[in-house]
Amino acid sequence: MRKNIDTLATLIFSSAEDQANAQRVSRLARAGKLRAIHRGIYTSDLESPLEQIVRPNWRQIAEHLYPGSILGYRSAQEGKPDSEGRIFLVQGNRARRIELPGLTLMIIPGPGPISGREAALNDTPYGKLFVSSEARRLLENLYTGRDAAIRTMGRAWVESQLSRLCTLRGEHKVNDLRDATRQLAEILGMDAQFKALNSIVSALMRTGDAGRLGAVDALARAAGKPYDPDRLIIFDALFTELRQSFPHVPDPTTSGLSTTNFSFFEAYFSNYIEGTTFTVEEASEIIFEGKIIEKRSEDSHDVLGTYQAITRQPFRSNPPGNEDEFLEWLKLANHRVLSSRPDKNPGQWKEKLNQAGSTLFVHPELVQGTLREGFKRVALLEDPLARALMAMFVITEVHPFGDGNGRTARLAMNTYLTQASACRIIIPTAYREDYLLPLKALSRNTDPIPFVRSMTRIQAWSAAFDYSNFQNTWKQMAECNAFSDDIGQHKLLHPHEIRNLVDKTSNR
Structure with a gap:
């Protein structure tokens, strides 16, 4: 029989800032009514595998542990844990790795959320988190340092994304986006990433060298033959x-x-x-x-x-x-x-x-x-x-x-x-x-x-x-219901089916 306590939320959080709640949660845990998942994180579900509880609720957990952090790199694009259960958050000046059942929070050092500037530069509020802006996301996914293969969507993705944006918005809008990333790179210290992005945009618009492009759809656009991937x-x-x-x-x-x-x-x-x-x-x-x-x-x-x-x-x-x-x-x-x-x-x-x-x-x-x-x-x-x-x-x-x-x-x-x-x-x-x-x-x-x-x-x-014979063909097709608009009442028949029906009738 399920022991889940219906009056309690699936996830229960405890922190030192709210001593009364912390004491209440502690009592419930000692009474066997809650299971501990991580420091300050409990569940009232006493039966389900912890992985099945944690992974779908990654956002609540990230908000509790790292409020104000930025959902960045590949996580900002995918909006969910990757195949290995990783979520990438940007916060502070120290890299950390937080392991929970079915979920790993990868904390990447970096500047806090950008706000109060032109819309293209601002990161988007997402509950107690933020999601990196489109311009920041493109720069982040051009990172080539340690763990780039797991942290980013990769350069080929950026090339394809920019090629797609050229189609959907037009080259002048992509130029505006390039200007936004130039400003953002100065703020974030991502000059190397902007240099890479600038070369991609120039190649797509056929004003730069396409030799370094790798995505096939980006190469097709640079050659003047863009297609729908x-x-x-x-x-x-x-x-x-x-x-x-x-x-x-x-x-x-x-x-x-x-x-x-x-x-x-x-x-x-x-x-x-x-x-x-x-x-x-x-x-x-x-x-x-x-x-x-x-x-x-x-x-x-x-x-x-x-x-x-x-x-x-x-x-x-x-x-x-x-x-x-x-x-x-x-x-x-x-x-x-x-x-x-x-x-x-x-x-x-x-x-x-x-x-x-x-x-x-x-x-x-x-x-x-x-x-x-x-x-x-x-x-x-x-x-x-x-x-x-x-x-x-x-x-x-x-x-x-x-x-x-x-x-x-x-x-x-x-x-x-x-x-x-x-x-x-x-x-x-x-x-x-x-x-x-x-x-x-x-x-x-x-x-x-x-x-x-x-x-x-x-x-x-x-x-x-x-x-x-035109008349005979017309008649045979009509017998097969070929001309019928009401397919609910008149299913298309094969000529052999008509002949079989005729044979059965003549043999009675």
């Missing part, structure tokens, strides 16, 4: 999952009518999933008869533009061969799809940050560099489906244009498949959530498995129809 983590997760051989699903069409019919449904669904909705009859008039639906001229041209891109080179089966070609290919493809919408800047890289729901896509400044990094992974994959899915996800995750990103991404995917004489992929309306949710799982949780599973499944579905 967080996206590369996701790309690598998908790349690892795709390094396998997938069953070859052959193209079910032959040149001529079956290819035309497949291309129609590919274009129809690729637009429908983006909200450009027509009936099949309307879409067939747009594509096969050149009709422009009244009051929907731009939507009509979207469908036609997508179809034309699907059926024409280089978008049909000639994918790009290198990074430069990849960027140019994407711009041409997006322009082809959105050619009737000059207000959407077709074929031009986005100028504003875009998002879908709570998902923020890649910053405009990082678009080209991130696409280049993504293409490197596409080029390293050998299986055609693997290359196709990698290319599609890279484009979707970057979202490089103001509009038409989904259609451009699916077009790129299918180009790789046709090049390998494999079946292109159609995403029918009823499969919308099965397509989008795995994309979100990969983007937010770095989990590639649902995405790969979803796409291999829908490729098999796309290959299961006979595309030689």
Whole structure:
């Protein structure tokens, strides 16, 4: 039975300044109602391992033992004990090391908290502690003396952090931050750290020598090709999952009518999933008869533009061969799809940050560099489906244009498949959530498995129809619920399931 005393806090502190409380705590400890953790620190939890009590409550303990100290170095950035349970505090003029179960307080000599100056220089109050300012934190993490490897995030982290700040705030704001660190270095006696920071900022802004930079994203910025390092983590997760051989699903069409019919449904669904909705009859008039639906001229041209891109080179089966070609290919493809919408800047890289729901896509400044990094992974994959899915996800995750990103991404995917004489992929309306949710799982949780599973499944579905007769294909897809918006009521079926149902019915 748990012996924890509910009327007492989990942690109880005692100090000489409050004799009455100290005597009370002493009596409770002698009565076996408290356990001692450290001098002046007790717990009313008599059962749990002390490590499980101490580590989550590190802040209360630090406030009791070293009030007014500064949470600094890597602890200021991470906001929690490191993997070894260490917290780094700046206070006084003597280094100390305080060991508690599951927690080690590393006391680093240094000036007290900065306050009363311009905002960029002031350390932030944090209960009875302070957290080092951004400028101080950057300087602290450029420390290279004894125990630097455990005390700091390291120079590479500072380089990446400054590169990220250049993107998020602009170079002029980073210049202001450099000015703040210059002032702070004089106060803190960190001239050597400021010299290192100054050289990093100069290199990032291409006014200094980039030869000493070590972080790959900082080097990319210094070379004029900055990218989003967080996206590369996701790309690598998908790349690892795709390094396998997938069953070859052959193209079910032959040149001529079956290819035309497949291309129609590919274009129809690729637009429908983006909200450009027509009936099949309307879409067939747009594509096969050149009709422009009244009051929907731009939507009509979207469908036609997508179809034309699907059926024409280089978008049909000639994918790009290198990074430069990849960027140019994407711009041409997006322009082809959105050619009737000059207000959407077709074929031009986005100028504003875009998002879908709570998902923020890649910053405009990082678009080209991130696409280049993504293409490197596409080029390293050998299986055609693997290359196709990698290319599609890279484009979707970057979202490089103001509009038409989904259609451009699916077009790129299918180009790789046709090049390998494999079946292109159609995403029918009823499969919308099965397509989008795995994309979100990969983007937010770095989990590639649902995405790969979803796409291999829908490729098999796309290959299961006979595309030689338009009306028959349309009918078969309708029987499979492909056109259904209500996926709760009408799940997408495979043609084999329909045939099995028909066989069972005829045999009764």
